[in-house]
């Protein structure tokens with residue numbers, strides 16, 4: 001998929017390098033430019049610009065047109081190819097850096113935070129300019145896009161100045177001198193270009209990050225992006241650095257398999273990051289405070305025993321064939337539900353989504369075949385789904401709030417009309 005976005009210039013440049021200064025002179029690009037463009041290409045992958053700015057199936061990398069859902073309505077991501085009329089070809093470098101790291105459009109208008117400038121603000125100026133240098137090399141596509149389609153009152157762009165005033169802290173990443181170089185690099189990538197918090201950090205009523213709960217989990221677009229702090233039950237406390245690397249590289253590790261929104265982030269972005277960077281991100285996530293201690297010790301009320309018994313029966317009939325009766329699954333094939341943080345999130349949206357709709361786990365280049373989880377939405381009624389999900393959230397030492405039939409019904413309604 002990324003191949004589409006590969007530098008068309010890449011080969012030319014590589015040849016120029018191999019053939020030494022003569023070739024470089026011939027293309028008018030020196031080695032320093034080449035390094036900057038390559039670094040920009042990599043950062044564009046880390047920043048996952050394609051997730052929003054490339055319309056899947058259009059064949060036009062970064063030409064915009066993809067709807068981006070926000071809690072307030074849908075925006076259409078603009079064209080960021082070098083086309084001077086409909087893209088950003090006529091923008092100065094400074095205008096580009098301002099858009100990326102300050103959230104201001106070309107003529108000073110405010111961008112909506114659906115564009116992750118609240119994270120990209122942490123980019124160094126050099127890195128922001130490298131992204132620009134790379135974007136200058138991709139094919140220009142003429143594609144006019146009208147971004148804002150938000151309903152009133154969010155259609156008023158100027159209100160975003162107020163939003164920024166309240167919730168946006170501009171400024172590049174400051175390394176923490178008490179932490180290792182690896183932790184700092186991981187923090188830079190995750191909090192800056194990787195914008196992990198855009199999905200994983202809970203939001204306030206105006207869609208801004210609740211920074212006291214960084215990376216503690218958030219429901220969006222029909223999925224729940226789980227707690228990825230080091231919290232022992234709901235977070236990654238039980239995962240080693242290698243488990244995290246394997247997940248971010250391939251979408252799988254010994255206990256988990258990625259689905260939904262994270263599959264796209266994996267395909268377009270994390271699976272293409274260098275092993276060293278993935279390791280630094282893992283070190284950062286493991287070293288991240290697990291949030292409030294209340295969260296750590298929070299134990300759910302024990303569920304009703306009749307519900308647990310009904311759930312155990314459904315589990316034995318429908319699920320144990322793959323996930324096994326101990327819930328431990330089969331490494332590399334069927335994820336473990338026993339001890340799984342994804343299963344024990346306070347918000348059951350993702351678990352219900354997977355059980356009702358099934359899931360085709362992500363296939364990534366390093367691990368191309370993906371096993372599938374069948375759909376149970378049409379086999380099980382709301383009470384049965386509530387029971388089996390309550391059961392897997394509380395069997396084998398797991399603990400999480402019970403799920404009611406009305407929550408299942410609501411999730412079914414929410415999923416109507418969603419294709420993912």
Ligand code: HEC
Pocket residue numbers: 043044047048049050051052053068075076077078079080087088096099100105106110111112113114115116120131147148
């Ligand atoms: C989560 C979705 C998302 C991601 C990821 C994203 N963008 Fe955007 N971007 C948007 C949206 C939506 C807008 C339009 C915002 C508006 O109209 O207020 C936008 C606007 C922009 C603009 C302003 C363009 C214009 O015509 O006004 C630039 C430049 C830009 N993005 C560059 C990037 C780059 C470079 C990356 C990767 C480092 C990136 N974006 C990643 C959603 C995204």
Ligand code: HEC
Pocket residue numbers: 189190194195196197198199200223224225226227228235244247248256257258259260261262265270281340341342350
């Ligand atoms: C577009 C939204 C989005 C972005 C951006 C995103 N994630 Fe995720 N992530 C998710 C969702 C949704 C899941 C749950 C997937 C599932 O249930 O299979 C998830 C799952 C995960 C998991 C597995 C957790 C578990 O308990 O199973 C890890 C680890 C993770 N993400 C790390 C990251 C990191 C690191 C970044 C930034 C580099 C990131 N994510 C960026 C949406 C996102």
Ligand code: HEC
Pocket residue numbers: 255256257258259314315318319320321322323333334335336337340342343351354355359360361362371372373374376388389392
């Ligand atoms: C045919 C084999 C099979 C059966 C039967 C099955 N599953 Fe799965 N299940 C999978 C596979 C494969 C995955 C991983 C793929 C994915 O997440 O995309 C999975 C994933 C899951 C997940 C997500 C785990 C995570 O880490 O995000 C949950 C929850 C789950 N199954 C629950 C159930 C329940 C409850 C049942 C019975 C009602 C069930 N499964 C029956 C194969 C199966």
